[in-house]
Amino acid sequence: MKVVITGGGGFLGNQLARQLTKHGQLTAPSGQIENIDEILLFDTHLSDVAKAGLEEHAEIRWVTGDISNRDQVFSLIDRDDISVFHLASMVSGECEERFDDALSINLDGQRHLLEACRSRQSTPRLVFTSSIAAFGGEVMPDTVSDDTKRTPLTTYGMTKVIGELLINDYTRKGFIDGRSARLPTIIIRPGKPNTAASSFASGVLREPLAGQTCELPVDRSQLMPVLGYRDVIDSFIALHEASPDLLGEDRAYGLPSIQLSVAEMIENLEEAAASRDITLGPIVDTPDPVIRHIVATWPTATDGERALKIGVPRPSTLMQIIDTYIDDFM
Numbered sequence: 001m002k003v004v005i006t007g008g009g010g011f012l013g014n015q016l017a018r019q020l021t022k023h024g025q026l027t028a029p030s031g032q033i034e035n036i037d038e039i040l041l042f043d044t045h046l047s048d049v050a051k052a053g054l055e056e057h058a059e060i061r062w063v064t065g066d067i068s069n070r071d072q073v074f075s076l077i078d079r080d081d082i083s084v085f086h087l088a089s090m091v092s093g094e095c096e097e098r099f100d101d102a103l104s105i106n107l108d109g110q111r112h113l114l115e116a117c118r119s120r121q122s123t124p125r126l127v128f129t130s131s132i133a134a135f136g137g138e139v140m141p142d143t144v145s146d147d148t149k150r151t152p153l154t155t156y157g158m159t160k161v162i163g164e165l166l167i168n169d170y171t172r173k174g175f176i177d178g179r180s181a182r183l184p185t186i187i188i189r190p191g192k193p194n195t196a197a198s199s200f201a202s203g204v205l206r207e208p209l210a211g212q213t214c215e216l217p218v219d220r221s222q223l224m225p226v227l228g229y230r231d232v233i234d235s236f237i238a239l240h241e242a243s244p245d246l247l248g249e250d251r252a253y254g255l256p257s258i259q260l261s262v263a264e265m266i267e268n269l270e271e272a273a274a275s276r277d278i279t280l281g282p283i284v285d286t287p288d289p290v291i292r293h294i295v296a297t298w299p300t301a302t303d304g305e306r307a308l309k310i311g312v313p314r315p316s317t318l319m320q321i322i323d324t325y326i327d328d329f330m
């Protein structure tokens with residue numbers, strides 16, 4: 001079978017590709033577990049870092065392009081024995097600044113992908129990455145669950161809610177077998193910061209570990225629901241593998257997370273650094289009203305019980321996440 005990962009050059013898409021090369025198999029549209037003979041990474045940009053170590057795997061292929069290009073998206077979905085992990089997306093900060101691009105990439109791009117799957121003589125499984133930015137505003141409780149009303153207060157969150165609804169309806173119609181993972185903030189993103197408003201949650205760990213200064217845009221008392229990058233990749237695979245019999249009409253699953261304040265994250269970081277003799281770079285409080293405002297509209301905890309029931313793994317602790325990051329990236 002073939003696996004397409006959109007956003008395969010990004011943080012999570014790239015980690016997913018690496019994990020799938022180890023996994024080697026997934027449940028195909030036939031309903032049987034099949035060997036993966038092709039993993040296609042699709043992205044506007046595939047850096048040397050994204051490719052490093054993956055070139056040696058014969059099943060890996062790369063295609064650069066734009067998900068809002070319908071013909072190109074159809075050319076990716078060229079087999080019936082196919083699964084899709086749809087991660088390509090503009091992130092929260094840029095969606096606020098480039099409304100029209102957010103619609104064409106996050107909405108039109110997803111529609112092209114869904115239509116391409118619908119045109120096959122099979123019912124491909126498709127895992128879509130949504131976000132807790134699907135929630136927001138006055139009606140939002142501190143802890144969100146799959147029962148919480150979705151009231152996004154950002155363009156990014158709006159595109160994710162529409163994405164979840166499209167997945168549900170294409171699944172109801174029998175065009176695809178879709179599943180949406182609603183992600184909390186994922187840590188620790190390696191490399192450079194991105195333009196997501198949540199970027200500081202990785203930066204406050206990554207920059208000091210690298211001996212660099214972290215400019216912290218939010219208050220240290222800010223609470224965050226976070227999840228480690230290995231856990232989220234395992235969650236994508238668990239969601240893909242979950243039997244359709246276990247899944248309800250609402251195919252959107254909020255992933256479990258751990259709730260931490262920024263101050264607690266820093267305490268864990270200091271403990272981890274001390275145990276490994278790492279000298280941390282300084283953390284400088286540098287309030288940014290725009291980021292504070294966006295982050296204040298997000299929930300501070302997630303209830304992932306429904307996802308846990310269908311086999312999504314329990315979250316690692318922050319100390320485990322920091323240890324894994326040091327082993328993987330430092």
Ligand SMILES: NC(=O)c1ccc[n+]([C@@H]2O[C@H](COP(=O)([O-])OP(=O)(O)OC[C@H]3O[C@@H](n4cnc5c(N)ncnc54)[C@H](O)[C@@H]3O)[C@@H](O)[C@H]2O)c1
Nearest residue numbers: 007009010011012044066067087088089129131183185186
């Ligand atoms: N990382 C998180 O904390 C987090 C939290 C919630 C949701 N998500 C979602 O998970 C997914 C993956 O997140 P990530 O952290 O890996 O983000 P990322 O920005 O690292 O990866 C997204 C990738 O999509 C690609 N992309 C953007 N526009 C494209 C286009 N027009 N055509 C093709 N590719 C395009 C980008 O180049 C990028 O490589 C995204 O859908 C994101 O919204 C992530």
